[in-house]
Amino acid sequence: xxxxxxxxxxxxxxxxxxxxxxxxxxxxxxxxxxxxxxxxxxxxxxxxxxxxxxxxxxxxxxxxxxxxxxxxxxxxxxxxxxxxxxxxxxxxxxxxxxxxxxxxxxxxxxxxxxxxxxxxxxxxxxxxxxxxxxxxxxxxxxxxxxxxxxxxxxxxxxxxxxxxxxxxxxxxxxxxxxxxxxxxxxxxxxxxxxxxxxxxxxxxxxxxxxxxxxxxxxxxxxxxxxxxxxxxxxxxxxxxxxxxxxxxxxxxxxxxxxxxxxxxxxxxxxxxxxxxxxxxxxxxxxxxxxxxxxxxxxxxxxxxxxxxxxxxxxxxxxxxxxxxx
Numbered sequence: 001x002x003x004x005x006x007x008x009x010x011x012x013x014x015x016x017x018x019x020x021x022x023x024x025x026x027x028x029x030x031x032x033x034x035x036x037x038x039x040x041x042x043x044x045x046x047x048x049x050x051x052x053x054x055x056x057x058x059x060x061x062x063x064x065x066x067x068x069x070x071x072x073x074x075x076x077x078x079x080x081x082x083x084x085x086x087x088x089x090x091x092x093x094x095x096x097x098x099x100x101x102x103x104x105x106x107x108x109x110x111x112x113x114x115x116x117x118x119x120x121x122x123x124x125x126x127x128x129x130x131x132x133x134x135x136x137x138x139x140x141x142x143x144x145x146x147x148x149x150x151x152x153x154x155x156x157x158x159x160x161x162x163x164x165x166x167x168x169x170x171x172x173x174x175x176x177x178x179x180x181x182x183x184x185x186x187x188x189x190x191x192x193x194x195x196x197x198x199x200x201x202x203x204x205x206x207x208x209x210x211x212x213x214x215x216x217x218x219x220x221x222x223x224x225x226x227x228x229x230x231x232x233x234x235x236x237x238x239x240x241x242x243x244x245x246x247x248x249x250x251x252x253x254x255x256x257x258x259x260x261x262x263x264x265x266x267x268x269x270x271x272x273x274x275x276x277x278x279x280x281x282x283x284x285x286x287x288x289x290x291x292x293x294x295x296x297x298x299x300x301x302x303x304x305x306x307x308x309x310x311x312x313x314x315x316x317x318x319x320x321x322x323x324x325x
Contacts, residue, residue, distance in 0.1 A: 188229055188238060188269065189229075189266070189269055189270045189273060190229070190273075191226075191227035191228055191229060191240070191241065191273035192227055192273070193226075193227065194225065194226060194227040194242060194275050195225065196216075196220075196225040196321055196322075198275060199216070199219055199225045199242050199275065199279070200212075200216060200320055200321065202275060202276055202279040203215045203216055203219070203279060204320075205279075206279050206280055206282075206283045207279075207283055207286070210316065211286070212320055213316060213317070213318035213319055213320060213322070213325075214291065214297075214302050214315060214316065214318060215282070215286075216318065216319075216320060216321055216322035217296075217300050217302060217318040217322035217323075217324075218243070218291060218294050218296050218297050218300065218302060218322075219242050219243055219282075219322065220321070220322035221296035221299060221300055221322070222239075222242070222243060222244040222294060222296050223241070223242050223243070223244050225242055225322075226242065227241055227242055227273055227275055227278070228241075228244075229269075229273070230244060233246075233248075235248060238269075240269055240272035240273055240278070241272050241273055241274075241275065241277075241278030241281075242275055242278050242279065242282075243278055243279065243281070243282040243294075244294075245272055245278065245281055245282065245285070247265060247268065247269055247272070250285065250293065251268055251269070251272050251281070252265070252268050254281035254282075254284050254285055255268055255271060255272070255277075255281060257281075257284040257288075258277070258280045258281060258284050260277060289309065290303070290309040291303050291309070292307055292308060292309040293307070297312075298312075300312075300314055300318075301313050301314035301315070302314060302315050302318075303315070
């Protein structure tokens, strides 16, 4: 647009310069013609009254001067006509550029509208981004709160489990190694000492790796990892060893499943108090029934409920010493 305006202005200046030049040349020519005519005319010595006599006859010099004047008039006339014919083309060069100027104005308006639309879109995007950031911040707060609540619940659950285990161990201490009479099968043998480390080694040997934590948790809850004998149950039976396997039939069947023979219940009880045999029997029971037979499995939520086989919410969430992770 600036280049077009500059070209138009340049054309105007050239027209004006041509007009001035031609006018100057014409004026000089007229002056020169006048001087020439005056040089050819006789010089009057004195002014004399004009008589009423007719004009003197035209001389040859007067005719020549008239011819020169007529020629100059004709020349100047053609020059003026030619210049007049040219000047309208450059008199108002901006008229030819008017459509371009109008187009530029329209384009400028469209550009302004586009900028306004862009500003509006940017403002909407910024508002949406602010809302998204607020949602994200709230989600992070909710997540942190949920994590705190879960940690608190797990801590309470772990405390309850530890209390239950401590109670079981205390009760076991009061009745362990007893040799009452009148039980099913007669006298009850005492078990030898054992430790959590010994039980862990046996569990790692006989259970799958993904069940070691569950097994140690159940054994810890049942016996405190002690090779003990429980008090008499209401049906006259007792529970034996680190996994507290009941001698009301479960113990005998488990011995047979691992290929250990016994002559009777008394011998079966003694063999169940061997930690190695007890852990092997526990594995045989788990193979056929999972953790369903152990009441502690339900207390610890290793299974979904009492005497249920489906995994519970804490299944797989105990370390190698049976402590909640």
